[in-house]
Amino acid sequence: MSQCLYQQPEWFDLLWDHGFPRSGDERLNWAQCAVAEAGVALPVVRAGGALYSLSSYYTPRFGPCGGPGLSAAPIDPQAGARWLKRRTEVHSVRLQPFRASDLWVSDVERALRLAGFACWHFECGVNWLEPVSLAGGFEAYWAERPSRLRNTVQRARRKLARRSSTSIDIVSEPGEVLSEAIEAYQAVYADSWKGVEPCPQFMPGLMSLAAEQGALRLGLLRLDGEVVAAQVWLVHDGQADIYKLAQRPGFDALSVGSVLLAAMMAHVMDVDRVSTVDFLMGDDAYKKDWMSVRRPLWGLVAFRWRDPRCWPALLRHVGGVCLASARQRVNWGLAAIARTTTPSSAE
Incomplete structure (x- = not known):
């Protein structure tokens, strides 16, 4: 779109x-x-x-x-x-x-x-936000990230690889799989420090609408069968928007949110071929590790x-x-x- x-x-x-x-x-x-x-x-x-x-x-x-x-x-x-x-x-x-x-x-x-x-x-x-080099894709982008971030993600990937079962799924189309993914996202979000949505019907409606229009990228990281991190991304107008992030408490040491974020970055840059990744509103300190432009x-x-x-x-x-x-x-x-x-x- x-x-x-x-x-x-x-x-x-x-x-x-x-x-x-x-x-x-x-x-x-x-x-x-x-x-x-x-x-x-x-x-x-x-x-x-x-x-x-x-x-x-x-x-x-x-x-x-x-x-x-x-x-x-x-x-x-x-x-x-x-x-x-x-x-x-x-x-x-x-x-x-x-x-x-x-x-x-x-x-x-x-x-x-x-x-x-x-x-x-x-x-x-x-x-x-981050302008994306279509020639270099994720590899070029990742090489420019701070070494602290790259090392954190690399160590976390090794730790997760030693677990019995770790998987990342990106759901984008309407159907039964999406319904289950929305339920998993809501469970992770409710269990996270972010708590209750002020308008609980909005996010399911948005994910369904975005899926109908081909804009949804709902990322889920499962650890031993349990979804421990979930992210809602929206791809539209030549860009990928990082709309919502959530992870279950108790998994900070495994950096599951950062691992999923890196996987989503690779997908939108190399598969969707977007020209911009946008972290939307908020001046959180961690965003400057992932993005290079502040406005x-x-x-x-x-x-x-x-x-x-x-x-x-x-x-x-x-x-x-x-x-x-x-x-x-x-x-x-x-x-x-x-x-x-x-x-x-x-x-």
């Missing part, structure tokens, strides 16, 4: 039905595409006077919903502004997360400004500044921005003073 999974109608339907905490919120489509036949719109949720992106804990990347080629289809700022002007109950907008390179953001921001909103961007997360993820907040209902939130946001800027300037100043007042060797 070529289209981004997180910008498909099926993704937003699944998120709304099973991955979104709702309490009387209204689902809407805003900011229609400038090309009518493209059928692209921005899925949002209205909660009182606030408009939010239809995104949640499960969303690694938010963007317009539509058909193939949507990344090149522009949003119509004029139409988006007219829609907002009619929705007089809306006094604030918050959209996240997106990448700095996402083309739709500038169109949506223009629509907001035309409708009388003041806009700010803010950093809402961190994303680690921020962004959000957009906007206020209809003439509407008094938004003033408390607007003041809090502006105050936070000013405070962050002041802290940064103070840190720069202290660093400059430290550089100029370092004692010389003659003192």
